[in-house]
Amino acid sequence: MSETLHINWTRCDGRGLCTELLPAVLGxxxxxxxxxxxxxxxxxxxxxxxxxxxxxxxxxxxxxxKLALSLQAWAEIQ
Amino acid sequence: xxxMTSQMPVPAQHLVPSGNNRLFAxxxxxxxxxxxxxxxxxxxxxxxxxxxxxxxxxxxxxRGGAAFASWRKFSATGQGRRGALLQGRPVVIxxxxxxxxxxxxxxxxxxxxxxxxxxxxxxxxxSVSASSLYVYTTAVAMPAVxxxxxxxxxxxxxxxxxxxETFVSGQASAVVNAxxxxxxxxxxxxxRLSESGLKGRPTLVLNVETLAxxxxxxxxxxxxxxxxxxxxxxxxxxxxxxxRGADQILEVAGDEGLGSVLAHAGIDxxxxxxxxxxxxxxxxxxxxxxxxxPSGQAGQSVRPxxxxxxVLSTGQCGLEATAWIVEYLAGQSAKQCGPCMFGLPAMSKxxxxxxxxxxxxxxxxxxxxxxxxxxxxxxxxxPDGTLQLIHSALEIFAEDVRxxxxxxxxxxxxxxx
Amino acid sequence: MDSALxxxxxxxxxxSLAMFTVTVLLGIVNRSGRPLPAVPRFSVALIHxxxxxxxxxxxxxxxGSLMLDSYAKLNLVDVFVPFLGSFKPFWQGLGxxxxxxxxxxxxxxxxxxxxxxxxFRAVHWFAYAMWPIALAHSIGNGTNGTxxxxxxxxxxxxxxxxxxxxxxxxxxxxxxxxxxxxxxx
Numbered sequence: 001m002s003e004t005l006h007i008n009w010t011r012c013d014g015r016g017l018c019t020e021l022l023p024a025v026l027g028x029x030x031x032x033x034x035x036x037x038x039x040x041x042x043x044x045x046x047x048x049x050x051x052x053x054x055x056x057x058x059x060x061x062x063x064x065x066k067l068a069l070s071l072q073a074w075a076e077i078q
Numbered sequence: 079x080x081x082m083t084s085q086m087p088v089p090a091q092h093l094v095p096s097g098n099n100r101l102f103a104x105x106x107x108x109x110x111x112x113x114x115x116x117x118x119x120x121x122x123x124x125x126x127x128x129x130x131x132x133x134x135x136x137x138x139x140x141r142g143g144a145a146f147a148s149w150r151k152f153s154a155t156g157q158g159r160r161g162a163l164l165q166g167r168p169v170v171i172x173x174x175x176x177x178x179x180x181x182x183x184x185x186x187x188x189x190x191x192x193x194x195x196x197x198x199x200x201x202x203x204x205s206v207s208a209s210s211l212y213v214y215t216t217a218v219a220m221p222a223v224x225x226x227x228x229x230x231x232x233x234x235x236x237x238x239x240x241x242x243e244t245f246v247s248g249q250a251s252a253v254v255n256a257x258x259x260x261x262x263x264x265x266x267x268x269x270r271l272s273e274s275g276l277k278g279r280p281t282l283v284l285n286v287e288t289l290a291x292x293x294x295x296x297x298x299x300x301x302x303x304x305x306x307x308x309x310x311x312x313x314x315x316x317x318x319x320x321x322r323g324a325d326q327i328l329e330v331a332g333d334e335g336l337g338s339v340l341a342h343a344g345i346d347x348x349x350x351x352x353x354x355x356x357x358x359x360x361x362x363x364x365x366x367x368x369x370x371x372p373s374g375q376a377g378q379s380v381r382p383x384x385x386x387x388x389v390l391s392t393g394q395c396g397l398e399a400t401a402w403i404v405e406y407l408a409g410q411s412a413k414q415c416g417p418c419m420f421g422l423p424a425m426s427k428x429x430x431x432x433x434x435x436x437x438x439x440x441x442x443x444x445x446x447x448x449x450x451x452x453x454x455x456x457x458x459x460x461p462d463g464t465l466q467l468i469h470s471a472l473e474i475f476a477e478d479v480r481x482x483x484x485x486x487x488x489x490x491x492x493x494x495x
Numbered sequence: 496m497d498s499a500l501x502x503x504x505x506x507x508x509x510x511s512l513a514m515f516t517v518t519v520l521l522g523i524v525n526r527s528g529r530p531l532p533a534v535p536r537f538s539v540a541l542i543h544x545x546x547x548x549x550x551x552x553x554x555x556x557x558x559g560s561l562m563l564d565s566y567a568k569l570n571l572v573d574v575f576v577p578f579l580g581s582f583k584p585f586w587q588g589l590g591x592x593x594x595x596x597x598x599x600x601x602x603x604x605x606x607x608x609x610x611x612x613x614x615f616r617a618v619h620w621f622a623y624a625m626w627p628i629a630l631a632h633s634i635g636n637g638t639n640g641t642x643x644x645x646x647x648x649x650x651x652x653x654x655x656x657x658x659x660x661x662x663x664x665x666x667x668x669x670x671x672x673x674x675x676x677x678x679x680x
Contacts, residue, residue: 008266009415010457011612014672015528017537029451030424031672033416044417044454063540065525067612070268416672 003071005047005057007034011068018060018069022053094298098306098314098329101290106190107222110229113193117297120197122204122232125296127156129205135300137312138292142173142248142285143359143384145372148292154272155206155282166279167209171257172199174215174223174286175241175248178357179406180386183316184286186327188219191290192226196233198289201296206282211236214253215286216243245358245410249458250283252412263412264458285384287316307332311371315382319343321389322350330370336380337366339387351392352474356383358403359463361470362396395489397478400471401426401433407464418461421452425468437483442472497565504560504567505638507553509645512633514550516652518543519626523659528670544604551601554594586635593629596621626656 005018005025014032025047026034036047049057049071061069095103095117104116133149140146155168172195176184188195195213203211213223217240227233239257241247247262254275256262275281284292291313295303304312311332319326322345330339336355337347352364360383369379390396408422425448432441449468452461472479481487521543530536558574561567573580575595578588603610603618630649634640662668 006268007455008268008457009417009455010264010266012416014416014675015536017540020530020535020537029417029421030675031416031420032675033455033672035451035455039454042454045456059537062608063537065528065540067608072268420672420676 002051003049003054003057003073005049005060006070006072007045007047008068008070009033009045011066013066013068015065017063017065021056021060021063022047022049025049025053025057094302095294098331100294100306100314101187101191101194101287101316101329104191104194108191108193110193110226113191117194117294120200120293121297122200125201125204127205127207129201129296130156132295132300133292136295136303137300138288138295138303139311139372140285141287141291141315141385143356145381145383148284148288151272151282151284152202152206154270155280165274166277168206168280168282169210169212169276170199170203170206170208171211171253171276171281171283172213172215172286172289173248173250173253173283174213174219175253175262176216176384177241177243177245177248177410178359178384178386179245180320180354180357180388181318181384182325183318183327183385185216185219187287187290187316188213188215189222192222193230194290194293195223195286196226196230196236197293197296198284198286198291199236200232201292202282202284202289206280208282210276210279212239212257213237213286214239214241214257216241245407246412246458246460249460251458253283254281263414264460266457287385308371310373315370315385317370317382317385317387319345319387319389321354321387322346322391333369333371333374333379335366336363336368336370336387339370340366340389343387345389349391350389351394352390352396354386354388354390354399354467355380357386357388358407358467359383359459360386361466362390362400362474363470364474393489395433395478395487396471396475397429397482397487398433398489400467400475401429404429404464404468407460407467411460412458415456415461417452417455421448421455422461422464424448425452425464429468432479432482435482435485435487437485439483441483442479445472500560500564501566504557504564507556507560508633508637509639511550511553511557512629513648513652514546514553515626515629516656518547518550519622519656520659521546522622523663526663527668547604548601551597554597558594583636586632589628589632590636593625593632596625596628600625623660 012033016028016032019026019028019034025037027037029035036044040048057071061071104113130149130152133152138148140148174184174188199211199213213236215223220238220240223238227236227238241256242262244262246252246264247256249264250271251265251267252262254271255265258276271281271283273280307313313332314329315332317328317330317339319328326343328339328343336353340350341347347366350366352362353366354360354362361380363380370382371379372381390399404426408426411418411422413419425445428441428445428448445468449465453465454462478487521539524531525539525543531539558569562569573587573591575591577591578584580587599618600621603615607615630652634649639645667674
């Protein structure tokens with residue numbers, strides 16, 4: 001089952017741990033905030049996480065210094 | 079179409095408003111007596127969960143900007159309550175924050191027809207079995223609302239909360255945040271407010287004009303509501319007209335032609351260069367043969383948003399006007415979300431450079447690049463609304479952009495007054 | 496047996512103190528938002544956490560061995576309530592205070608996602624009290640506390656943490672969006 005990584009922009013400070021852990025999913029913008037590399041439907045806030053990245057995504061959620069990330073099942077936001 | 083300028087219509091003597099004069103049929107600063115004389119008593123006891131069906135038939139859409147089908151909001155709030163056992167009873171909030179500087183229809187409505195809004199709030203609360211009711215509005219409309227509440231017994235449980243005069247204060251999650259005791263700043267939108275809003279309770283946030291229409295639908299039914307406007311955009315809507323001549327509020331039929339609305343407002347059409355429709359988060363359009371409706375095809379119709387029509391005269395520079403608005407919007411960022419906090423000022427700077435005569439041909443490309451960094455990366459609609467405005471300006475004022483990049487713009491500053 | 500427990504108590508105390516020193520240093524690097532050479536940010540965060548937990552383990556060994564030791568005879572009250580001990584109650588009490596602060600930090604650290612960032616941060620400030628208190632305890636209470644090699648180690652740690660703290664308080668300590676914005680414009 002595929003999952004979605006949700007970025008809570010009100011908390012995110014662009015500290016960059018998530019972009020290190022998920023380099024294929026997230027890049028950084030001019031100010032260091034995560035940019036979803038391949039946004040589905042232009043959604044810049046919820047990134048699709050494939051099975052290969054699931055573990056790294058979980059680590060990113062755990063380690064985010066601002067608690068700005070959460071994982072949810074893809075169906076929840078549809 | 080009805081004017082709401084200095085001259086107010088005389089209170090109507092009949093109980094069913096006809097034509098497009100619906101919301102102000104009780105006259106200026108309507109008291110409870112005038113209100114009931116114009117509209118008749120509110121049949122509140124007949125309202126229950128089935129009212130959602132009536133709303134669906136009416137086709138009413140939200141008048142706060144997003145034009146979401148009102149019945150769907152009601153229905154989602156009712157379901158949110160059934161979903162969880164321990165969840166509190168729903169909350170209904172009449173949103174009259176109107177942070178948009180060019181909009182004044184909600185304040186006008188609350189000042190002149192507060193009872194209609196209170197009626198709508200009571201109807202909405204009853205149909206979703208809500209236990210907490212709020213009116214959220216800016217200082218200027220508070221006295222009228224509080225006086226109206228004091229006039230009637232059935233409105234005693236309604237609480238009035240003051241909204242700050244900021245652009246994002248009326249965003250639905252900011253409303254919930256403000257009433258919940260926090261700041262009037264938007265919240266992360268992972269969960270819908272209809273599931274978990276104020277204190278975790280299902281929360282229905284409705285624009286005050288939407289509620290006024292709800293009050294009339296509860297009285298006269300869906301069929302009556304649909305007797306104005308068109309099939310795809312039934313009913314009437316309030317518009318705030320500004321830019322050329324005196325600012326004014328009009329009540330117009332749904333799906334009305336933009337040119338005909340402006341003509342009715344007494345604006346000479348040949349002097350109009352373009353119109354900003356929907357306010358600072360809206361878009362520039364010209365020519366004027368657009369229909370004003372949320373549900374038409376792009377190219378033939380334009381979404382009215384919260385009903386703002388701001389006219390730009392032929393002599394004014396649309397690029398400068400837009401640059402000024404974007405600078406304002408960048409300053410109104412809640413500064414919670416990075417892409418908005420940094421992206422909007424960056425875009426504002428580039429746009430100001432183009433408007434100010436910087437001839438660097440890469441500026442437009444830079445604006446596009448920054449736009450992609452801002453798009454859909456925030457907790458609320460603020461960055462995306464701002465982007466929409468910028469995109470429409472680049473499209474509508476394409477010639478002016480070229481003129482600026484070659485140093486040939488001859489228009490005057492179009493800063494909105 | 497007793498001398499073995501005594502030696503274990505001393506050694507584990509010294510090891511845990513050294514590891515807490517490293518933890519504090521890594522915590523400050525972590526807070527700066529910067530990576531270390533060849534160590535990405537998330538690794539700094541992970542190493543900070545893992546060393547702190549390992550240090551906690553050594554600290555539990557330190558306390559446990561001294562509870563079993565017939566000479567020190569620590570009891571459960573001494574472990575949690577400071578300044579009631581029979582031997583050097585003040586210096587031993589400092590160790591107890593440091594331990595209490597650590598327990599709060601470990602619990603809030605492990606429950607960070609439940610408690611929220613604000614509570615976690617507020618409690619995590621305890622680190623700046625806990626570390627010097629623990630150092631004072633080791634010098635005042637430790638059998639080797641006033642020996643030259645230990646004092647040299649303590650002084651070195653003190654200089655390292657002090658330097659890191661000075662950096663922490665300097666203006667360009669944080670690397671976040673605001674500082675990046677400054678470098679852009």
